Amino acid sequence: MEPGNDTQMSVFLLLGLSGEPELQPLIFGLFLSMYLITVFGNLLLILAVSSDSHLHTPMYFFLANLSFVDICFTSTTIPKMLWNIQTQRQVVTYEGCITQIYFFLLLAGLDNFLLAVMAYDRFVAICHPLHYTVIMKPTYCVLLVLVSWTMSALNSLIQSLMVSWLSFCRLVEISHFFCEINQVVQLAFSDKFLNDMVMHFAVALLGGASLAGILYSYSKIVSSICRISSIQGKYKAFSTCASHLSVVSLFYCTILGVYLSSAATQSSHATAVASVMYTVVTPMLNPFIYSLRNRDIKGALKRIVGVPML
Template identity: 70%
Template sequence: MESRNYTQFSDFLLLGFAEGEEWQPLIFGLFFFMYLITVLGNLLIILVTILDSHLHTPMYFFLSNLSFVDICFTSTTIPKMLVNIQTHSKVITYIDCITQIYFVILFACLDNFLLAVMAYDRFVAICYPLHYKVIMKPQLCGFLLLVCWVISALNSLLHSLMVLRLSFCRNTEVPHFFCELDQLVHLACSDTFLNNIVMNFVAGLLGGGPLIGILCSYAKIVSSIHKISSAQRKCKVFSTCASHISVVFLFYCTVLGVYLSSAMTQNLQSTSTVSVMYTVVAPMLNPFIYSLRNKDIKRALKTFFEKETRKDPIFLRLKSCCRLKDSNPQRKKL
């Protein structure tokens, strides 16, 4: 009972990546740069999908929400790590750690569900193109998004409450750059059997369920594409879901890589390094994947930057100066 009371006032130490002080400025600069790229890239996707009326479709509605979730996901972990490096402190309070666990699980789960919903959207668009607008109505899109948020919030609340029942020993060191659920459960002094049962069951249900839905959707999509006789039309249809396939592959491969490596190795420090792939690298690369492989996004970005360039007073001043120089008669004589 004494150890349980102590958890109300205990602090955790986030060990991060490197023990040596000489590595800290490099780590700070690298993660600050990746965080900046992630936020700016995803904000640009959100802004373009809002401003361009051609992108007011279910596919880009879910894409803008995925970008928002990716910003929130990285913002849950990276700023705290950067502050700790800057202040030369590794401490995170018990309450902050539980809060971080809640939001990490929330946004990771949302990522998972949104990718499944986007796969369903592509399935309807390719397999039932004539009924697409009837099926994917704004009401259905809003309902699917609400379901994703509700299930994710309840799931993260469940895991947070399960952690609250645990008691921890003194000087608890987390070999990670954020409070990760599995590692925190392993550090508990009390019985964690129920926590492990709940974690494995929920991971199989909420992790495997959307993945099976994605695989089934693309199995139907591939079957529909094979029925198309024209090779050019096949490529055109497949290109509409190429970006989504790339993001799904990146997300699930990095997540599976982290948990397979944690199961196969006892080095928790190396597991934290691998987890950077799905917590930082994947959200950072998503905007690039969609902007580089998607013609609609590229066109919208080009239109957006052209409009901003016309509005720029510096650009207008330079343009007017060039016109004055060209109209100068003395210059023409020379």
């Protein structure tokens, strides 16, 4: 790093996943393909839900919101990465880095909250089926989404503002393909104790509360399913939440894997590679997980595309 403490003059260098020039075309093609698949798959899912009146239910309303968030989530990191590879420039401005941190935290938090809201929806549908339409009214569903947006926006605003108060050298090298907040904070030369405390508090409070809500919902769901006498009834009840459970497992397991790998190796490069799983792979797989196991969505996609879905 070059000395100096004028933060407004700071320039951040995103070192990416690999410094090998011969690997850059391969990385560019791979990530461009995954990004296009993510955008196309999630847009199809949103179109299927919005165009089919049979899918105008709380479960699919939340699913469409999750697909929209996934598109925006990948769009905060991958286009910039592809642009850097194409132009062979690793530079991101100080303002651009803070902006990327804000939107990344906002959309990651929304993913977290929406998965918890979807678990609650399945809990009400299976454990309180007679009261489902009364509880999960359209206005209540919209309120749940708005609360998720508000809480995530406040968290991302507070953390990004706190990062903007830190002082950096004039040239900062980030061993990642985007401005990951933890790495950015650790590279500051001013006191970052408060930033670390807020980050850990946010993860424990917001992430822990959402995960606890999901685990509680599914413990009640499993208990209710076990009380169903017929095998067919058990299968039907479980099939309504199997896709969501798969997405939840993929999302939290990949994030847990990233932090375990970073703690075990202490390597920023290894953390960047592991981060690909929850920043790129998970949003890409979500629409396929939901569509391949859902007869209603496959029927809606068949009417849109005109080709039978598998």
